[in-house]
Amino acid sequence: xxxxxxxxxxxxxxxxxxxxxxxxxxxxxxxxxxxxxxxxxxxxxxxxxxxxxxxxxxxxxxxxxxxxxxxxxxxxxxxxxxxxxxxxxxxxxxxxxxxxxxxxxxxxxxxxxx
Amino acid sequence: xxxxxxxxxxxxxxxxxxxxxxxxxxxxxxxxxxxxxxxxxxxxxxxxxxxxxxxxxxxxxxxxxxxxxxxxxxxxxxxxxxxxxxxxxxxxxxxxxxxxxxxxxxxxxxxx
Numbered sequence: 734x735x736x737x738x739x740x741x742x743x744x745x746x747x748x749x750x751x752x753x754x755x756x757x758x759x760x761x762x763x764x765x766x767x768x769x770x771x772x773x774x775x776x777x778x779x780x781x782x783x784x785x786x787x788x789x790x791x792x793x794x795x796x797x798x799x800x801x802x803x804x805x806x807x808x809x810x811x812x813x814x815x816x817x818x819x820x821x822x823x824x825x826x827x828x829x830x831x832x833x834x835x836x837x838x839x840x841x842x843x844x845x846x847x
Numbered sequence: 848x849x850x851x852x853x854x855x856x857x858x859x860x861x862x863x864x865x866x867x868x869x870x871x872x873x874x875x876x877x878x879x880x881x882x883x884x885x886x887x888x889x890x891x892x893x894x895x896x897x898x899x900x901x902x903x904x905x906x907x908x909x910x911x912x913x914x915x916x917x918x919x920x921x922x923x924x925x926x927x928x929x930x931x932x933x934x935x936x937x938x939x940x941x942x943x944x945x946x947x948x949x950x951x952x953x954x955x956x957x958x959x
Contacts, residue, residue, distance in 0.1 A: 764945065774886075774936060776949040788945060821890060829945065833880050833899075836947055838892035 736760050737839035739824050745845045746814055753810045754842045756824030764788075764829040765807035766836065767799060770821040782807055783829050811844075819846045849874045849941050853950035860929045861958055867914075868924045868953045870939030876900075879943040881915070881922045886952075887935040895937070898922065929957045 737758045746752050758765065766789075767779040781789035782801040796812045807826075811818060821841045827834035851872045860866035872881070883895040898906045898915050905913050910930075914923045926933055934957045939950040 766947075768947075774952050776938065776952075778946055778948075781945055783945070823892065825892075833942065834945060835882075835894065835897065837894075841890045841892075843890075 737824055737826055737837050739822075739839040739842050741842060742840060743843050743845075745847065747847055748814055748816060750814050751810070751812045752814060752844070753808055754822055754824075754844070756807045756809070756839055758805055758824075758826040758837070758839075760826055760837060762826040762828050762837075763804050764827050764834060765801065765804075766825040766827075767807065767809050768823040768825065768838075770823060770841070772820070776823070780807075780809075814846045816846050819844055849876075849943065849948045851939055851941050851948050851950035853939055853953050855953045856951070857954045857956070859956045859958060860926075862929055862931060864929055865925060865927045866929055866955065868926075868937050868939075868955065870922045870924070870950055872920050872922065872939070872941050872950075874920070874941065874943065876943050879941060881913075882940040882942060882947070883911070883913070883922075883924045884938045884940060884949075885933075885935045886938065887932075892938075896924065926955075931957050931959060933957050 764783045766781045770776045780799045785801045798810045801807045824839040825836040827836045879900045881898045885893045896908045910927045936952045941948045
């Protein structure tokens, strides 16, 4: 039973294309996140949703648009892909408890833009 | 803004020995959480250990323990009896509210 799942695990595409990554969690959490891990392995938060509402939006280009149809799903759509978008994208989820939230991560999606 | 610094890009240790990974952070908050995550070659992020800032007692999980020095803003991870399966990238992370801020990571290689 996968707690946080992402599809696809690998995505290879051409510059300029539009692509989506899907994330689903079955942990009953109310908060979900997208992180980007660059080629140097640095991990940085991109977005966070709590009960389908956007609560964190770091300085991410407008080409990235998260969508949360319900509490268990958070998708990431990327328009006009650029070479610099190549990275591993992690979805995570947690309970929202104010101060503390242990985040559970998905397996990551490796995006390669050619 | 919170920052997390891991000053050791790479570390090596012999199997069965002990190794300590360093982490320092900067924050003006008084209460927060700190974590160590492990990322093996499979790239899955695995929580190793957590520490609440208001607890003076250092957290321990089996072979993993931390040395938390709040005044010095230091949070090191000690791995005892290192095993080959401990080979991974280790990330220190700061949590206050809804955000995790990660350090740059330390690659740990356990040698047989």
